[in-house]
Amino acid sequence: MDRPPVTGTTLPLVKKTITQQDIDRYAKVSGDFNPIHVDPEYARRTPLGGTVAHGMLLLAYVSQVMTKAFGKAWLENGKIHARFKAPAHPGDQLTISGAVTKVDTDHGTTLVCCDIFCRNQNGEELISAATEVKIKQ
Amino acid sequence: MAVQRTDFSTLDIGFQFPVSAYSIGEDWRSAYIQAVGDNSELYNQTNLLPHISVLALAMAEMSKNISLPEGAILVSQTLEFYRPVHLNDSITAIATVTEKLKSRRLDLLAIGLRLFNQNNEEIAFAETRFILNYSQRI
Numbered sequence: 001m002d003r004p005p006v007t008g009t010t011l012p013l014v015k016k017t018i019t020q021q022d023i024d025r026y027a028k029v030s031g032d033f034n035p036i037h038v039d040p041e042y043a044r045r046t047p048l049g050g051t052v053a054h055g056m057l058l059l060a061y062v063s064q065v066m067t068k069a070f071g072k073a074w075l076e077n078g079k080i081h082a083r084f085k086a087p088a089h090p091g092d093q094l095t096i097s098g099a100v101t102k103v104d105t106d107h108g109t110t111l112v113c114c115d116i117f118c119r120n121q122n123g124e125e126l127i128s129a130a131t132e133v134k135i136k137q
Numbered sequence: 138m139a140v141q142r143t144d145f146s147t148l149d150i151g152f153q154f155p156v157s158a159y160s161i162g163e164d165w166r167s168a169y170i171q172a173v174g175d176n177s178e179l180y181n182q183t184n185l186l187p188h189i190s191v192l193a194l195a196m197a198e199m200s201k202n203i204s205l206p207e208g209a210i211l212v213s214q215t216l217e218f219y220r221p222v223h224l225n226d227s228i229t230a231i232a233t234v235t236e237k238l239k240s241r242r243l244d245l246l247a248i249g250l251r252l253f254n255q256n257n258e259e260i261a262f263a264e265t266r267f268i269l270n271y272s273q274r275i
Contacts, residue, residue, distance in 0.1 A: 029165070075186070
């Protein structure tokens with residue numbers, strides 16, 4: 001963000017379209033080959049009906065919103081509490097963004113609190129997250 | 138020698154997994170940021186690591202020691218970083234079972250992770266909650 005954050009400021013938007021290739025690539029780098037993510041035949045037989053993206057992959061998208069908004073400060077400290085409400089399937093188009101909910105400055109350090117959502121193309125909320133970052137003046 | 142994986146059903150609250158140690162090099166960071174589609178210039182300009190990548194690798198290390206059922210999924214994730222993590226930092230991860238619930242419909246497991254750097258400074262705390270039998274029961 002170019003200007004100091006204020007309550008209500010909208011955070012940058014991150015948009016992703018999930019593919020099975022993305023999921024497979026994330027499985028390879030993370031070492032998480034749970035068949036619910038990488039085995040379409042297995043996943044089809046479960047109530048989920050098909051493979052789903054790793055929750056940690058979606059959380060990485062939430063973190064990207066904070067990196068875009070707060071840059072290096074987010075990589076130097078930070079807090080996330082995220083609830084995973086619904087899965088993301090290959091083909092889903094995700095929109096991740098949020099807003100600043102609180103700004104508190106004390107002794108040269110500003111604490112910025114945000115709410116972030118991840119929604120699919122149907123407006124269904126897949127993740128809701130509360131984040132915090134401290135910015136030194 | 139292969140690591141003996143602990144079956145989740147035998148875990149009790151307070152169980153501490155074997156301590157794991159790892160470091161993250163440039164190749165893995167590159168593979169990670171490509172996998173998650175993160176095009177931030179910060180990774181070209183600094184040797185900082187994305188928080189979630191550090192946690193992802195800690196969870197990968199932890200998963201070598203625990204046998205979770207297929208179909209286990211994440212329910213919630215809390216992560217708090219106190220310090221930045223840099224390429225090639227030596228990270229030590231201590232994982233502990235913090236919650237275990239068994240009901241007619243769902244089995245839930247929560248694992249707390251504390252991460253330390255090579256100076257023995259605590260760099261992060263994370264708590265991960267799984268539903269263990271989501272894809273079979275729901």
